Amino acid sequence: MKKNLLIALSILVLIGLNGIRAGEVDTDGAVPGKWTMDLDAAKKIAKEKKIPIILNFTGSDWCGWCKLMDDNVFGKEDWKKYSKENLLMVYIDFPKDKKLVPEKYVERNDSLKNKYGVKGYPTYIVLDINGETILGRTSAGKEKTPSTFIGELSSFCQYTDSNVQKYIKKLKPIDQKAYLEIVSKLSESSTKKATHSTAITALEKKVLNLGKDIIKLQSTAQEFRVAQIGPDEIKKYQKIKDELKKTTTALQLWLKSKPQKTEENNKKYHKMNSEIMELKKQLSAY
Incomplete structure (x- = not known):
């Protein structure tokens, strides 16, 4: 079953689908129910019309799961009808064919990927009408349909201001107050979680960069020490270092x-x- 699904996804990447195509994505401006790359325009319309935004992190010309969702969900009439009334839709693409994304969005897309900690494609993130608060996030699924995906999005939007106001109209004044207090605490906790998640992502990146700096500095210190012990040792050190690089590269390519x-x-x-371990041991002697 798993093998058949992988084959099907590969075929979809090769032949394309009836879902989102290049001409169906606007590069400027935004209207409900139509994909656009213009996040700023979408944020403006979201505030005006009081409807949330869905961010679609995709690899339009290579990602099989993305194409599956395009065909099974976004290409269906039920989805188009729902989104036209309920969503601003922003297309954040990372294609192999770089011509598919205008230059002005390339750096911004990378920034958004880092901001929201996107690790794989597709990733769908729903933002509140302020264009900042994360209401929820989800991904692809081979069994997903417009109905099930809309259900997910609706659950994310259950506690937006507009939906909360609709709900409390049915309640007594004392119950309205109690419910609003619960929702307020929920919103506060959600905001804190999002803030901490963003901070964690930034720290992970910083730790990664510091690790790279440490490796470079260790190598520099090692080369400094080698330089103090004469030309013969320098040649021996360089020979070990070159052999380590050659063997490591060979292993990486083989594993790939x-x-x-x-x-x-x-x-x-x-x-x-x-x-590799033996060569590293020899280098560590310096």
Whole structure:
């Protein structure tokens, strides 16, 4: 079953679908129910019309799951009817064909990916009418339909101001107050969670960069020490370093080729890994 699904997704990437196509995505301006790359315009209309925004992080020309959702959900009339009345839709694309995204959106798209901690495609994030508060996030699913996806989005929007006001009209004044207090605390906690999540993403990036800096500085310090012990040792050090780079690159390329899990390949992996560890040990002596 899993193998058949992967084959189907591969075919979809090759032949395309009836979902979102290049001509169906505006690059400027925004109207409810139509995909646009213009987030600023969508935020403005969202405030005016008091409807939320869905961000679609996609890889339009290579992502099989994205194309599956385009066909099974976004290409259907039920979805088009719903979105026209209820959503601003922003298309944040990371295609292989760079011509599909105007230059003015390339850097912004990367910034949004980092801001919302997007790790895979597609990722769908729903924002409140202020264009900032995250109401919910979801992804693709082979069983998803317009009805089920709309259900997900509706659950995200249950506590928006407009929906809360509609609900409390049915309540007694004392119950209205109690419910509004609960929703207020819920909103406060959600905002704090989003803030902390953003901070964590930023810290993870900072830690990653610091790790790279440490490796570079360790190498610089090592080379400084080597330079103090004469030309013969420098040649020996450089030879070990070159061999380590060569062996590491060979292992990475081999693993990238996704070799079969056989006893022979297992021995090959351990042999190459042992060689790398030994070369690192030799370098550490400097």
